[in-house]
Amino acid sequence: MSFTVFYLIIGFCILWECNLLFINRGKVKLPGEVPYKNIMMPIICVLFSALFLWRWGVGTEQFIVVGGFLVATVLYLPIKSGLTDEGIFVNGSFMPYLKMKYYAFDRVGEDKVRLRAVSIRKEVSLYFPKEQEGLVGAYFAKSHVPSFEAFREQSKQGPEN
Template sequence: MNQMSNYILIVLFLGLAIWQGVGYFRTKGKITIYDKLWSGTRILFVAAAILGAATLLVYTGPIEFIRILSMLLCVVSYLLCRDGIGDEGVCVNGSFYPYGTVRAYDFQQEKKSFFAVFTVNEPGSSKNGNYNININFDLKDEEAVKALLKKRIGKKYTRMKVKR
C-alpha cells in the first residue's frame, strides 16, 4: 500500500471514529433499554478489525501502524455507539429522536429476537417525510420495551407491515 492511500485511510477512519464518538456522547445517558449487543453488522466490524490488525504481519512501517490504530479506533467507537430507547426518545446510530417526532411504531417477534419499528419525521426535512427505524432487542426485554413505549407514546401504536 502506498503512502497516499494510507493517508486517505487514516483520515477516513479517524473521521468516522470522531463522527461515531460524537454520536455516542450525544446519546449517552438517554438509553434505558439497549439493542441486542451482537448483531451481524457488529460481528462483521469485529472481523474486519481482526483482519485489519493481521495486516501488521505484512506491513510493519509506522504509517501502517497508525492506519491500523485509526481503524481499530473507528471499530471501537462504532461498537460503543448503541441503539435503544429511553424515557425521552429513540436513539439510533448516534442520533436521538424525541418521542414527539415519532409518528407510529410497531413490534415483531422472531425466533430469538424482538424488534421495534418506528416511523419518525425525516430529520432535517421541511417536508412531512417518513423515516423508518428498526431496533433489534433481546427477547428478554420484550415486555419492558412494550411497557415503556405504551407509557410514553401508547396512542401512536399502529399495526404496520414490518419488513426486515
C-alpha cells in the first residue's frame, strides 16, 4: 500500500470521527459508558505508532501518519454513547430498538450495571450507574423490547400463529 492511499484512509477516519463527534452528540438522551474505551484506545494508539515508526523508520511522512492516527484517537475518545429515543449509539454505531431481540442487565461492582442489548447481528454493552437501571429499562419498555427473561419465556412458548 502506498503512502498516498494510507493518507487517504487516515484522512477518511478523521472525517468519520468528526462526523460521529458532532452529528450524533445531541441525539444521546441517557449517556452510558463504553467498557474499556478510555483504557484500550490510548494503548492501541501508542502500540500502533511505535510499530509504524519501527517498521517504516522516522521521517516526515511517518510523523504525518502517526499524527493523523493520534488525531483520530483523540477525536474518538469524546464520542458520546448511550440511549436515544430511536435506539442505542455505541462508539458511533447505531442499533435501533426495532431490530433488538432483547436486553439484559448484569451487575458490575457496587455502583454500576452493564446493559447488554442483543440484535440478530450484534450485541452491544454499556455501563450505567446503578440508580439509572429503572430509567434504562423504561426506554426499552417504551419501545417494546423484551428483557432477557421475557424473551426466554416467549421462546419456550414457541412462535405465535
